[in-house]
Amino acid sequence: AQSVTQPDIHITVSEGASLELRCNYSYGATPYLFWYVQSPGQGLQLLLKYFSGDTLVQGIKGFEAEFKRSQSSFNLRKPSVHWSDAAEYFCAVGVRSGGYQKVTFGTGTKLQVIP
Amino acid sequence: KAGVTQTPRYLIKTRGQQVTLSCSPISGHRSVSWYQQTPGQGLQFLFEYFSETQRNKGNFPGRFSGRQFSNSRSEMNVSTLELGDSALYLCASSEGGRGNTEAFFGQGTRLTVV
Numbered sequence: 714a715q716s717v718t719q720p721d722i723h724i725t726v727s728e729g730a731s732l733e734l735r736c737n738y739s740y741g742a743t744p745y746l747f748w749y750v751q752s753p754g755q756g757l758q759l760l761l762k763y764f765s766g767d768t769l770v771q772g773i774k775g776f777e778a779e780f781k782r783s784q785s786s787f788n789l790r791k792p793s794v795h796w797s798d799a800a801e802y803f804c805a806v807g808v809r810s811g812g813y814q815k816v817t818f819g820t821g822t823k824l825q826v827i828p
Numbered sequence: 829k830a831g832v833t834q835t836p837r838y839l840i841k842t843r844g845q846q847v848t849l850s851c852s853p854i855s856g857h858r859s860v861s862w863y864q865q866t867p868g869q870g871l872q873f874l875f876e877y878f879s880e881t882q883r884n885k886g887n888f889p890g891r892f893s894g895r896q897f898s899n900s901r902s903e904m905n906v907s908t909l910e911l912g913d914s915a916l917y918l919c920a921s922s923e924g925g926r927g928n929t930e931a932f933f934g935q936g937t938r939l940t941v942v
Binding site: 747749754755756757758759762803811813814815816817818820821 | 832834859861863870871873878883884916918920922924925929930931932933934935936938
């Protein structure tokens with residue numbers, strides 16, 4: 714079965730600083746990969762996704778992620794963080810099972826942005 | 829296109845009662861998944877429905893059940909509520925077919941059991 718690990722429960726960065734959120738997955742083949750963001754009390758919003766092709770994926774709100782097969786990683790990055798980026802971020806892995814896609818979510822990383 | 833709609837947004841119930849939550853997916857989406865989110869356990873998968881059939885199930889007791897109607901709208905029911913059932917319940921819809929698709933989430937229903 715597939716699994717997702719987000720090793721950082723909580724990260725604090727200064728506004729304007731760069732950001733990297735880590736995500737590692739465990740699966741025997743190449744999975745489909747997603748990053749979602751959740752503001753307090755809200756649902757999850759898709760930031761970006763990787764299905765195949767170019768391993769550097771651009772998303773909304775200035776985020777990007779890079780799929781590294783050799784490291785089983787799909788880290789999320791942003792060159793300059795804004796205060797409005799404070800939220801919880803979830804990495805997710807989708808695999809094909811029984812002809813359809815099954816998605817597993819990581820435990821999330823809470824991002825705090827300080828002025 | 830309208831997004832995923834969950835009703836109600838907030839609920840307060842007493843221990844031992846039952847509750848029904850509703851989810852209307854994006855038009856054309858046939859898959860609806862339910863998740864429970866709590867501070868201690870994070871995001872936990874409850875079940876997925878596709879074309880009125882339960883296709884996938886998480887590790888929750890039988891008190892948690894669901895169904896999907898022919899218009900893809902889904903309901904989730906929790907019977908004999910416990911204090912630990914207090915959580916944000918999220919619904920996600922997707923096309924659900926054989927292609928690669930992402931899930932779109934509703935804003936959730938905040939259930940408080942007292």
